[in-house]
Amino acid sequence: MKALTWQGSHDVRVETVPDPTIRDAEDILLRVTATAICGSDLHLYRGKVPGMKDGDILGHEFMGVVEEVGPGVSRVKKGDRVVIPFTISCGDCFFCQKSLYAACETTNPSRGAILNKKDVHSGAGLFGYTHLYGGYAGGQAEFVRVPKANVGPLVIPEGVADEEVLFLSDILPTGYQAVLNAAVGEGSTLAIFGAGPVGLMSAACARLLGVERIFMVDQHQYRLDFAKETYGVEPINFDVDDDPAQVIVERTNHRGVDASIEAVGFEAKGSVVETTLTNLKLEGSSGKALRQCIAATRRGGVVSVPGVYAGFIHAFLFGDAFEKGLTFRMGQTHTQQHMPALLDFILDGKLAPNVIISHRMALAEAAEAYKIFDKAEDDCRKVVLRPH
Numbered sequence: 001m002k003a004l005t006w007q008g009s010h011d012v013r014v015e016t017v018p019d020p021t022i023r024d025a026e027d028i029l030l031r032v033t034a035t036a037i038c039g040s041d042l043h044l045y046r047g048k049v050p051g052m053k054d055g056d057i058l059g060h061e062f063m064g065v066v067e068e069v070g071p072g073v074s075r076v077k078k079g080d081r082v083v084i085p086f087t088i089s090c091g092d093c094f095f096c097q098k099s100l101y102a103a104c105e106t107t108n109p110s111r112g113a114i115l116n117k118k119d120v121h122s123g124a125g126l127f128g129y130t131h132l133y134g135g136y137a138g139g140q141a142e143f144v145r146v147p148k149a150n151v152g153p154l155v156i157p158e159g160v161a162d163e164e165v166l167f168l169s170d171i172l173p174t175g176y177q178a179v180l181n182a183a184v185g186e187g188s189t190l191a192i193f194g195a196g197p198v199g200l201m202s203a204a205c206a207r208l209l210g211v212e213r214i215f216m217v218d219q220h221q222y223r224l225d226f227a228k229e230t231y232g233v234e235p236i237n238f239d240v241d242d243d244p245a246q247v248i249v250e251r252t253n254h255r256g257v258d259a260s261i262e263a264v265g266f267e268a269k270g271s272v273v274e275t276t277l278t279n280l281k282l283e284g285s286s287g288k289a290l291r292q293c294i295a296a297t298r299r300g301g302v303v304s305v306p307g308v309y310a311g312f313i314h315a316f317l318f319g320d321a322f323e324k325g326l327t328f329r330m331g332q333t334h335t336q337q338h339m340p341a342l343l344d345f346i347l348d349g350k351l352a353p354n355v356i357i358s359h360r361m362a363l364a365e366a367a368e369a370y371k372i373f374d375k376a377e378d379d380c381r382k383v384v385l386r387p388h
Contacts, residue, residue: 002387003141004366006056009047010374012367017057020137020145025072028149030084034162035062035139035363037373037383038170039196040265040308044130045370051110051130060086060127061169062139063162066153075150082153084146085335086170088125088136091151102332107148108134123332140366142387154339157347163354163384164346167201172353173338174306175201175263179209181329182259182304186210191248191296192233193289194263195223197382198306200356202261203231208350215257217244217292222379230355245295256298264289265307287316294321305330356382363387 003017020029038061043049063083066076076082088107089096095103104124110131125147128138137144146153156165175198184190188211192199195218203214216233218224224235234251236244249256293303294317303326321328345351358381361369369383 001142002363003057003137004059004363005054006044006052006058007054010045012045012058012370014364014366015055017055017141020143022068022070023145024147025070026147026149027070028066028073028076028146028153029068030062030064030082030139030144030146031067032062032064032139032142032144032387033081034064034166035059035141035385035387036166036169036171037061037140037366037369037385039198040129041370042374043265043308045374049130049132051132051135053131053135056128056130056135057137057141057144058128059138059140060129061166061171062127062144063156063166063169064139064144067143069149073149076153076155080153081156083156083165083168083339084127084139084144085152085154085168085173085339086127086129087152087332087335088127088134088148089151089336090148096151099334099337101151101334101336103334110134126332140363140385142363152336154343156343160347161354163357164352165343166384167197167353168335168339168342168346170333170335171197171201172205172342172351173335174198174333175203176205176338176342177333178202178261178263178304178306179205179211181306182261182302183327184209184211184259184302187212188259189213189215189252189257191215191217191245191257191260191293192263193217193244193260193292194265194307195220195227195235196263197356199261199263200227200231200381201353202263202306203227203233204351204353207231208345213252213257215244215248215251215296220376223376223381226356226381245292248296252298256296256301258298259302259304260293260297262289262293262303262305262307265309291317294324294326297324297326299324300326302327302329304328306333357384359383361385 125134
C-alpha cells in the first residue's frame with residue numbers, strides 16, 4: 001500500500017510499504033477514505049518529539065470503511081464506515097473504566113523502555129505518534145490496522161459526508177474537552193490562545209455552550225479573520241499587540257476572562273532565552289503562551305491546556321497562578337468519551353467542523369501538504385488528504 005512515512009526532520013515521503021494485517025482478536029483492518037494533518041503532526045515533522053524512527057507511518061486523524069475484522073470484534077462489522085479516535089484504549093483497565101481513555105494502562109508499554117526508566121506509565125498508545133506512544137502505524141495511508149476495535153471506532157450513519165465527521169477523530173473532541181475543562185458556559189468570557197485547528201474547534205464548541213465573549217490570539221491574520229467571521233471572536237494579533245493578555249484585561253473591566261485555553265503547545269514562539277534553552281535541550285517547552293494565559297485569566301478562573309507540552313518550562317510564573325487562585329486542567333483528550341455526543345451535535349446541525357477545511361489534496365501530495373501547513377502558506381487552516 002501507499003503511506004506517508006517519516007524520514008527525518010522536514011522529510012516525509014509517500015512510499016510503498018507492506019499492507020497491515022490482523023494481529024490480535026480485537027483488531028480491524030480499515031480502508032482509509034479520509035485523513036487529515038493535525039497541528040501536533042507538525043511537532044513530528046519538525047523533529048521536535050523523540051521516539052521517531054525512519055519509515056514510521058504518520059497520521060492520527062482518519063476514518064474509513066472496515067475491510068476485515070478479528071474474531072473478537074463485536075462492535076463493528078465488515079462494510080461499516082467508522083471514525084477512529086486517535087487514542088488506543090482497552091476499555092477494561094482502571095482508567096478506561098472511569099472513561100479516562102487517554103490514560104489507558106495497557107496499550108502503551110514502550111515509553112519506559114525508551115526513557116530507560118522502570119514502571120513509567122505514559123497513558124494510551126496513539127496512532128502515528130512516535131514510539132513513546134507505542135509505535136503504532138498511523139492513518140495517513142491507504143489501509144491501517146486498528147487495535148481494540150470494540151472500544152474505539154464510531155459507526156457513521158449513511159448520508160453523512162466524510163468531511164462532516166472526520167474531525168471526531170481528534171481536534172473536535174479536543175476542542176470540546178478544552179471548553180469543558182475551562183468550565184465556561186452561558187454568559188462566560190473566554191480567551192483562546194492559538195487560532196489553529198484546535199483553537200478554532202474550541203471556539204466552535206464555546207459558542208455551542210453559550211460563551212458570550214471569545215478573545216482569540218494568534219500571529220496569522222488570515223486565521224484571525226476567519227475566526228472572527230465564523231465564530232464572532234475578538235481577534236488579537238500578537239505581532240501587532242505584543243502583550244495580548246494586557247489587551248484582554250483592559251477589555252474585561254481590568255479583571256480578565258473567566259478562563260483561558262492554551263491551544264498552541266510547546267512550540268509557542270518564546271523569548272530569546274527560551275529559544276536558546278530549548279535548542280540546547282535544557283528546556284522542553286516554551287512557556288510564553290502559558291504565561292499569557294495566567295495573566296489574561298481573572299482571579300479564581302481556569303486555564304485549560306489542550307496544547308501538547310513536554311519537559312521543563314522556563315519562567316512558568318507559578319507564584320502568579322497561586323496568587324490569583326487559578327485552576328489548571330489539561331492532558332490528552334478522552335476522545336471516546338465525547339465522540340457520540342459530538343456526532344449528535346453534527347447530525348442536528350449544531351456543529352459544522354468541516355468549515356475550517358482550506359485544502360483538499362491527494363495522499364500522493366502529502367509531503368507538499370505538510371510544507372504548506374507548516375509554513376502557513378496559501379491561507380492554510382486545515383488539510384484533508386484522500387488516499388483514493
